[in-house]
Amino acid sequence: MSAETTSIENKSEDARVMVWWDIDNTLYSANTKISQAMGEKIGAYFMTLGLDAKEAAELHLKYYTQYGLALAGLVRHHNVDPIDFDKKCDGSLPLESMIRPNVALRQLFLDIDRSKARVWALTNAYRPHAERVLKILQLDDLVEGIVFCDYAESDFTAKPEHTYYHKALAKAGITDPSKCYFVDDNRRNIDAARELGWGHCVHFCEAGLENVEGGQVRKIGVDREISTSNGVEVVSDLQELRTVWKEIFRNP
Numbered sequence: 001m002s003a004e005t006t007s008i009e010n011k012s013e014d015a016r017v018m019v020w021w022d023i024d025n026t027l028y029s030a031n032t033k034i035s036q037a038m039g040e041k042i043g044a045y046f047m048t049l050g051l052d053a054k055e056a057a058e059l060h061l062k063y064y065t066q067y068g069l070a071l072a073g074l075v076r077h078h079n080v081d082p083i084d085f086d087k088k089c090d091g092s093l094p095l096e097s098m099i100r101p102n103v104a105l106r107q108l109f110l111d112i113d114r115s116k117a118r119v120w121a122l123t124n125a126y127r128p129h130a131e132r133v134l135k136i137l138q139l140d141d142l143v144e145g146i147v148f149c150d151y152a153e154s155d156f157t158a159k160p161e162h163t164y165y166h167k168a169l170a171k172a173g174i175t176d177p178s179k180c181y182f183v184d185d186n187r188r189n190i191d192a193a194r195e196l197g198w199g200h201c202v203h204f205c206e207a208g209l210e211n212v213e214g215g216q217v218r219k220i221g222v223d224r225e226i227s228t229s230n231g232v233e234v235v236s237d238l239q240e241l242r243t244v245w246k247e248i249f250r251n252p
């Protein structure tokens, strides 16, 4: 399931399309409250910098907004060790008691016609968290590669920075972005993919539920998020992909 290994082997471009899945808050519902737990861990980490709660919250939101990932700001401006951050934040979440395998979701992955499509994950998490979530959800054997935010690199980037998408295509050996299918719960990530010509973008939007982004609780599905403009489809249930992307499923 190694992105690096796959890219090395991939000398000639694969004719199949690529289906990219975001992981967090896409492969499991916002009602798991994992984003709230994650937000609390990250907020506590900001306070270890000597900030009070208000300052920590402001900086957390600022970096999340600026870089797509609070950690990117912590590394760039506070010399934080990203591996230590990952251990204390994502790595300390009791995920095994928060999410469980989803039979219908596994069947959705099984029903993708692999003669037509490859299936990779595209996440802002570091590799251990990404692999852990996929394993708990029992999807790890159905995901062929993971493009993760590589905290071990000094200049790592994350969605929605365009550089991150360029790196993802390079890792997967894709030269034509129109062959990309992509589903993510974060509208900014989807809009960035559309700007880069990714062909089939779906915003997974559980309107009415709450999640935490950049340390702030927010209602999902407000403002432009539910818009289908710019060629973006919006779904509230991943099973709708069977219809939206019917050409890549075996049993439409």
Ligand SMILES: [Mg+2]
Binding pocket: 022, 023, 024, 025, 026, 184, 185, 186
């Ligand atoms: Mg997400």
